[in-house]
Amino acid sequence: MKLLVTGGAGFIGSAVVRRAVRDGHQVVNLDALTYAACLDNVAEVADEPNYTFIEADIRDRAALNRALAEYAPDVIMHLAAESHVDRSIDGPGAFIETNVTGTYTLLEAARAYWEGQGRSDNFRFHHISTDEVYGSLGSTGQFTEETPYDPRSPYSASKAASDHLVRAWCATYGLPVVLTNCSNNYGPYHFPEKLIPVTILNALEGKPLPIYGDGSNVRDWLYVEDHAEALLLVVQKGQIGRSYNIGGENECTNLQLVQMLCGILDRLRPRATPYGDLITFVADRPGHDARYAIDPTRIRQELGWRPSVSVEEGLERTVQWYLDNESWWRALQNRDGVGKRLGMKA
Numbered sequence: 001m002k003l004l005v006t007g008g009a010g011f012i013g014s015a016v017v018r019r020a021v022r023d024g025h026q027v028v029n030l031d032a033l034t035y036a037a038c039l040d041n042v043a044e045v046a047d048e049p050n051y052t053f054i055e056a057d058i059r060d061r062a063a064l065n066r067a068l069a070e071y072a073p074d075v076i077m078h079l080a081a082e083s084h085v086d087r088s089i090d091g092p093g094a095f096i097e098t099n100v101t102g103t104y105t106l107l108e109a110a111r112a113y114w115e116g117q118g119r120s121d122n123f124r125f126h127h128i129s130t131d132e133v134y135g136s137l138g139s140t141g142q143f144t145e146e147t148p149y150d151p152r153s154p155y156s157a158s159k160a161a162s163d164h165l166v167r168a169w170c171a172t173y174g175l176p177v178v179l180t181n182c183s184n185n186y187g188p189y190h191f192p193e194k195l196i197p198v199t200i201l202n203a204l205e206g207k208p209l210p211i212y213g214d215g216s217n218v219r220d221w222l223y224v225e226d227h228a229e230a231l232l233l234v235v236q237k238g239q240i241g242r243s244y245n246i247g248g249e250n251e252c253t254n255l256q257l258v259q260m261l262c263g264i265l266d267r268l269r270p271r272a273t274p275y276g277d278l279i280t281f282v283a284d285r286p287g288h289d290a291r292y293a294i295d296p297t298r299i300r301q302e303l304g305w306r307p308s309v310s311v312e313e314g315l316e317r318t319v320q321w322y323l324d325n326e327s328w329w330r331a332l333q334n335r336d337g338v339g340k341r342l343g344m345k346a
């Protein structure tokens, strides 16, 4: 299969690229290389003959037209996005531009390309989205694909808008789309502004481990390589027009998560006092969603997928990866905003 992957120099996109190249697919990685990108994430496949990189912005219609004409992909997997909720609170404009206008521009380029190719039934536009579009849960219940959208941050609102555009392009123009809405990912190459890498890297430097609010917010954590596998399955086997929720079946509070990381670090890189002593409660994020939980029944029953890595195992692998790859994260610590508390504007 020939894949055009947008956002393939980011965290999840690079996992998709590495996996797809190793599986023998032809992969074109199109990425604008924003602050969140790192080409080292795909270094292990960069010299493979079935891998190509194009530096381009998804808002640049001419660049998209050129890429589609030159590489003639069978499918587009769309992961390019502004992805950090805290940054969306400080600067929502970039989120509207990339996540909404960018997705619109890509949809129009994809539609023109697909129509030009005779509206092939085999073409797929796979839109990768988040469970955050569903809003916040109480202590019970799970998000299904029928849960009404109720986004509560500029990030999740921009992703919800893009999901609606994708469905509209399917209903109105017949563009063969599939969508996925996934829970929180973690694993190697996670950009050092998100909770898990921040916790590991602060711990290694003996700095406070910040927990927003009282740490009771619940997330469902999925190991990124499991997500990449699920995405490659959906793009090949998913039903046109259908959404699939993807989750890790690993719910825990932010406090439990950080405590687990501290326990792993105590074993792998012991220090005089337990890492847990560094835990520090800080002011909450405005509008912080209380709980996300995914009902993965559809993807399990229709496509036979379920996560393979438990949160305990995945966190251990992740901590070990950060211990082994200091040069990767050191280079990113100078990027704009990294290491600062963001998202306190409200």
Ligand SMILES: NC(=O)c1ccc[n+]([C@@H]2O[C@H](COP(=O)([O-])OP(=O)(O)OC[C@H]3O[C@@H](n4cnc5c(N)ncnc54)[C@H](O)[C@@H]3O)[C@@H](O)[C@H]2O)c1
Pocket (backbone or CB within 6 Å): 006, 007, 008, 009, 010, 011, 012, 013, 030, 031, 032, 033, 034, 035, 036, 037, 038, 056, 057, 058, 059, 078, 079, 080, 081, 082, 083, 084, 098, 102, 128, 129, 130, 131, 159, 181, 182, 183, 184, 185, 186, 191
């Ligand atoms: N991280 C998660 O836990 C999670 C969970 C569910 C869904 N998602 C979704 O998965 C996708 C990937 O998330 P991620 O965590 O890998 O994000 P990321 O921020 O790590 O990577 C995003 C990539 O998109 C690129 N990009 C940004 N704007 C662009 C533009 N205008 N044109 C071209 N490229 C652009 C960046 O350079 C970067 O390489 C996003 O759509 C996100 O909404 C993420």
